[in-house]
Amino acid sequence: DQQVKQNSPSLSVQEGRISILNCDYTNSMFDYFLWYKKYPAEGPTFLISISSIKDKNEDGRFTVFLNKSAKHLSLHIVPSQPGDSAVYFCAASRTTSGTYKYIFGTGTRLKVLA
Amino acid sequence: GAGVSQSPSNKVTEKGKDVELRCDPISGHTALYWYRQSLGQGLEFLIYFQGNSAPDKSGLPSDRFSAERTGESVSTLTIQRTQQEDSAVYLCASSFGGPDTQYFGPGTRLTVL
Numbered sequence: 001d002q003q004v005k006q007n008s009p010s011l012s013v014q015e016g017r018i019s020i021l022n023c024d025y026t027n028s029m030f031d032y033f034l035w036y037k038k039y040p041a042e043g044p045t046f047l048i049s050i051s052s053i054k055d056k057n058e059d060g061r062f063t064v065f066l067n068k069s070a071k072h073l074s075l076h077i078v079p080s081q082p083g084d085s086a087v088y089f090c091a092a093s094r095t096t097s098g099t100y101k102y103i104f105g106t107g108t109r110l111k112v113l114a
Numbered sequence: 115g116a117g118v119s120q121s122p123s124n125k126v127t128e129k130g131k132d133v134e135l136r137c138d139p140i141s142g143h144t145a146l147y148w149y150r151q152s153l154g155q156g157l158e159f160l161i162y163f164q165g166n167s168a169p170d171k172s173g174l175p176s177d178r179f180s181a182e183r184t185g186e187s188v189s190t191l192t193i194q195r196t197q198q199e200d201s202a203v204y205l206c207a208s209s210f211g212g213p214d215t216q217y218f219g220p221g222t223r224l225t226v227l
Contacts, residue, residue, distance in 0.1 A: 032213045043205055043218030095213050106156035
């Protein structure tokens with residue numbers, strides 16, 4: 001049972017335009033969400049997080065939106081740059097369980113075209 | 115170094131052999147995680163250590179998999195009697211615990227022939 005889903009395996013965007021990466025989850029108990037970026041042959045690196053008490057968090061070019069009723073979050077990158085080309089993973093956790101175990105999605109490969 | 119390190123970076127083994135993968139977390143990080151990423155798949159949670167608490171082993175796929183952690187330092191992931199389906203990149207991450215950001219190592223690519 002895939003509790004965190006990224007239904008788009010890949011996305012291509014022109015440089016300077018907006019990239020929107022989507023993530024859906026099934027467990028309504030998840031209350032903390034993160035996005036990670038991964039380059040080939042490297043470990044994932046943290047991008048941005050959001051708690052379920054918020055519906056938006058912004059950090060520079062990156063904004064994460066959370067729609068709890070739809071169990072959906074999205075990552076917006078504006079403007080997109082060629083260096084943003086990577087695989088993006090969303091992850092979710094139920095922090096009230098005390099274990100802080102993260103469930104990751106399958107990733108979306110973003111390609112930003114120059 | 116300041117980051118999470120893992121060794122070896124690559125491991126090729128024959129089916130049926132045991133392997134040990136090592137993770138050195140960031141100093142001071144109380145939480146340590148193991149994940150694996152199979153070809154074309156996402157990150158699959160394996161095990162989570164938090165301080166002196168009993169580890170969360172709920173992600174280990176079979177009893178051939180085990181992990182140990184010495185205090186709040188090094189961790190080893192052991193796979194016994196390896197199978198071809200164990201081939202994957204094994205990633206370790208550490209954090210200060212709680213919902214804090216996890217910092218990942220570069221991973222160990224395991225190939226079982």
